[in-house]
Amino acid sequence: MSIEQVMVEKGISEVLHFTTERGLTGCAGTGLVLSRKALNEEQYLSYIASPVSSERREAQATFNKDEDWLDYINLSISEINTSYFNAAKNWFRGEDRWWCIMAFDSIILTHPKIYFTTTNNIYTSVIRTPGCVGLQAMFVETITRWRGKTVSRNGRQQRLTTCEQAEVLYPNPLDMKFLRSVYVQNPEQAASIHGTLRSFGFLSVNVIICPEKFIGVPNTF
Template sequence: MSVGEIVLSRNITEVLHFTTNRGCLGVLAKQSLMARQRLAEDNTLEFILQVNAEDRSRDAAWHDYVNLSISRINTHFFNVSGHWHRDKDIWWCILSFSPEILEHSGVHFTTTNNMYSGVRRAVGAEGLNALFAPSIVQWHSSVVARKAGLPNHMTTCMQAEALYPGGVSTEFLRAIYVADDAHADEVAGQIGAVCHRKVDIIVEPNRFEEFR
């Protein structure tokens, strides 16, 4: 099977990336969800850059890739990120991209968090299929077993990733999830301010409340 065929057979409908309201503005302004390395090199983002992870030294070789999740966000990382930005004028949103980006050249798939010692990386259909294995090794003493009843479109380990080279064009951005109407209004204002094409803004507090 090809990557596209796997996407269809598993009914994968979206590829996700959570970011802050500042990050959302940067994505819309540049019309690209840029890799960490490129963010740091872009002077136009100097005043709005707010990275999700403070320390990414353990996966330095992958800083020119965008970290994406399939069908559900990495809730473990989401919770940790919330502590880093506590007491700041920051809130979260989730960017939803078309799954067709998984078919693009250079996309790598990781079975778990790319910084874990047990991670397995591969490209193409073999790489994507590996994310849905019966069990996933995170490190030598931690193995995630696929839970009975887990929906077919969800990866075995919630920390599995698709690593996209360089940046993902917002040509493939389908929706932005937010927690409340006020955040929806702000995102709408951002879209208008940077003259980005319209994107669906969906208020779904459950996507955020369960991780607080």
């Protein structure tokens, strides 16, 4: 079976990446979504965009070094990683910024050098695998996050990974030409994003007001 066949079978239509409105401005301005490692090297994005955390565990000396994981972009399939999103909101609580979700064409899942993870990339029992085998592994009946902690499908929709924290690790950079939609929470945000996208020539990207998209579909255990 191919990645394309799995996408059709599961009904996967979009791959998501949440960011602040400043982050989207930076991505639209450069035409690229950049990895955390690249953000530190790109002066323009260092002022306009912002990573969603102040520190990534992947940067620690004791973390798995099979790849330079900081040079991958963290994406999710069909719904956002609610746990990570809630943590990101706490890091920036009280600051003058708001969040949006960029939705990319699922065809990007067929691109080379992608790793699919069964759970959050920082968890000790994560399995990282490229190709169709890796994508299928995100949907098995039971996933182990760390020893003694598992999650099961429990009737989750086909389009959802078994663990809501499963990640698509996309090698830097991701071209914004694959952006199809941006989710926001209210009309004021929609107007702002419309203006940003138009100013950078993204005329065919849909802006969708959908507050429930920011809730995600957490595991029920």
